[in-house]
Amino acid sequence: MSTSSASAAPAAAPVNPAINPRAARSVHLGYPAPEGTLFYNEATVEESVRGSYFMACGFARGYFGIQELGDGSKRVLFSVWDPTKGDDPNAVQKTQQVEVLGQGEGVEVKRFGGEGTGGQSFWTYDWKIGHTYKFLVSSKVEGERTTFTGYFFVPEQDRWQKMATFRTQTGGAPLKGLYSFVEDFRRDGQSAEQIRRARFGNGWLKTTNGDWVALRRARFTADGNTQLHINAGPTGNSFYLQNGGATINTTPLGTIMERPVEGLNLPDSLDN
Secondary structure (H helix, E strand, O other): OOOOOOOOOOOOOOOOOOOOOOOOOOOOOOOOOOOOOOOOOOEEEEOOOOEEEEEEEEEEEEEEEEEEEEOOOOEEEEEEOOOOOOHHHOOOOOOHHHHHEEOOOOHHHEEOOOOEEEEEEEEEEEOOOOOEEEEEEEEEEEEEEEEEEEEEEEEOEEEEEEEEEEEEEEEOOOOOOOOOEEEEOOOOOHHHHHOOEEEEEEEEEEEEEOOEEOOEEEEEEOOOOOOOOEEEEEOOOOOEEEEEOOOOOOOOOOOOEOOOOOOOOOOOOOOO
């Protein structure tokens, strides 16, 4: 599978079956930023295969993005973690579970487990390759808990779709620990030989002081998988992440990348 942007993408190389695991390695962008109340980001998927997650707005207590499922259907996903450790959602005491305070029309909400536990919300939406999508997470500290709400902009209807409002124990912490990632959750061996690629750009954070700051820098990281077919870099006013297939790594892990300020535009409607 070829990359969709030859000018920004690395050249192809043969996949070495000796180091090819069952899953493509998950890759991340970590955005240095102060604590905040609103986190806005945009994502453009350039290549996808079944079992892929393109996560635009990650934070210390949750994550928000778009998925292509194993059957080829697509959806928006917004999740918030319980404050506890463990993977069994039924083992978490009621007082420690994420509270569901509300959800948008047509959104399904349930508890999850397996990779931590918490509350998650799904909205079926047939997102398109090459289209740019907007994501917004708001937060409000309420004593020892924080309320998080996810909003997804539906371009065909020129409106924000509310996903859900979750409240979880945070010790009174606001939005922090911002990141994006690309993940292969099919993990069947063949999926490691297929490329996923997305651009993340025009990211902004509203600080706890009320100032908007652009997210111009990102640190490239990956999970503990030893697979080498991963890459990242600045492209235009965005950062790209790519994994799987014949991807060649040209950006060392741990690299802090920077994008130009030109082309960063804060949407007018975010405070409304």
